[in-house]
Amino acid sequence: MAAEADGLLKLVLVPILLPEKCYDQIFVQWDLLHVPCLKILLSKGLGLGIVAGSLLVKLPQVFKLLRAKSSEGLSYQSIVLELVALTGTMVYSITRNFPFSSWGEALFLMLQTITIAFLVLHYRGQTMKGVAFLVCYALGLLVLLSPLTPVAVVTLLQAFNVPAVVVGRLLQAATNYRNGHTGQLSAITVFLLFGGSLARIFTSIQETGDLLMAGTFIVSSLCNGLIAAQLLYYWNAKAPHRKKKEQ
Numbered sequence: 001m002a003a004e005a006d007g008l009l010k011l012v013l014v015p016i017l018l019p020e021k022c023y024d025q026i027f028v029q030w031d032l033l034h035v036p037c038l039k040i041l042l043s044k045g046l047g048l049g050i051v052a053g054s055l056l057v058k059l060p061q062v063f064k065l066l067r068a069k070s071s072e073g074l075s076y077q078s079i080v081l082e083l084v085a086l087t088g089t090m091v092y093s094i095t096r097n098f099p100f101s102s103w104g105e106a107l108f109l110m111l112q113t114i115t116i117a118f119l120v121l122h123y124r125g126q127t128m129k130g131v132a133f134l135v136c137y138a139l140g141l142l143v144l145l146s147p148l149t150p151v152a153v154v155t156l157l158q159a160f161n162v163p164a165v166v167v168g169r170l171l172q173a174a175t176n177y178r179n180g181h182t183g184q185l186s187a188i189t190v191f192l193l194f195g196g197s198l199a200r201i202f203t204s205i206q207e208t209g210d211l212l213m214a215g216t217f218i219v220s221s222l223c224n225g226l227i228a229a230q231l232l233y234y235w236n237a238k239a240p241h242r243k244k245k246e247q
Contacts, residue, residue, distance in 0.1 A: 017044045043206035047101035050196050050203070054105030057193060058112035061186035062119065071120040073183010075175040079117045081168030083137070085161040086110040089216065091144045092158035093208075095151060102207040105196065161216045169223035176230045181237035190231055194224040 014023050022037035031037075065071055086106045093103035114137060121130035143149060144157070176182050200217040204210060 016048070017041055039206055043203045044101055046199050047099075047104075047203045047207060050199055051101060051104035051108070053192065053196065054108040057105075057196065058109060058116060058186075058189050060188040061184075062112065062115055064184050064186045065116065065119045065123065068184050069123060070184060071123040073175065073179055073181065073185055074116075074120055075168075075171045076117065076120050076124075078168040078172040078175070079113060079120060081164045081171070083110065083113045083117060084157075085164045085168070085216070085220075086113060087141065087144070088154075088157040088161045088164070089213070091141075092154050092213075094145065095154045096208070096210070098208050098210075098213075102203060102213075105200075155212075158212055158216070162219050165216065165220050165223055169227060173226055173230060176227075176234060180234070182231055182234050185227075185231065187231050190224065190228050194221065194228045197221040197224050 009027065010023055013027075014020050018026070018037065018041055022034070022040055025031050025034050025037050026041075065074075086109050089103055090106040090110060093106070114134065118130040118134060121127065121133065144154065172185075176185070197217050197220040201214055201221065204213040204217055208214075
């Protein structure tokens, strides 16, 4: 019975969370303080947790837009730049054969972000422009993932992530400051993105050793922290333009 339980535990943990040598180190030799293996376990666990959480991160923002039938307070340019950054991370990671646990959230966040971009255009009365944007993005993604795209171009796209993230977040911050409120920006989404980008600094260093990836997440954390701080600052602020329309 004990052997069956051990085999089942090994089946669950190896290789998803631990390499076989680390499983033996911790669960066979009972070396529970083996730091290198504990780092791998923590990194894999955090990475998979971030990927799982990313399935829901931006849904509050999507639902808030659908419920309000308004995209007031959201910067379309900021959303597009965030989409570029997510696409760069995803394509770069696939090209480099990084483990899915180190970048998987980029895929799910990309799908949710492109949905938000479409809804923003839709609620601005530009539905056909939104449809055209979806088609163009899909075609561009296929080209980037194809053998036609040189690795140097993919690396350049990943390097562009840092300015894309900075400019995108500053545009949203400027929109918030100009409006004096955060409009339809979802607090849940912003705080989850902030926490996820902080955790990704550790997992990207541990799982990929790629300084370009780690640097992107450091910058992303700082920028997400700025938006989170604005949400707290404008927490009780009203959206006067929307109120006028309702009266």
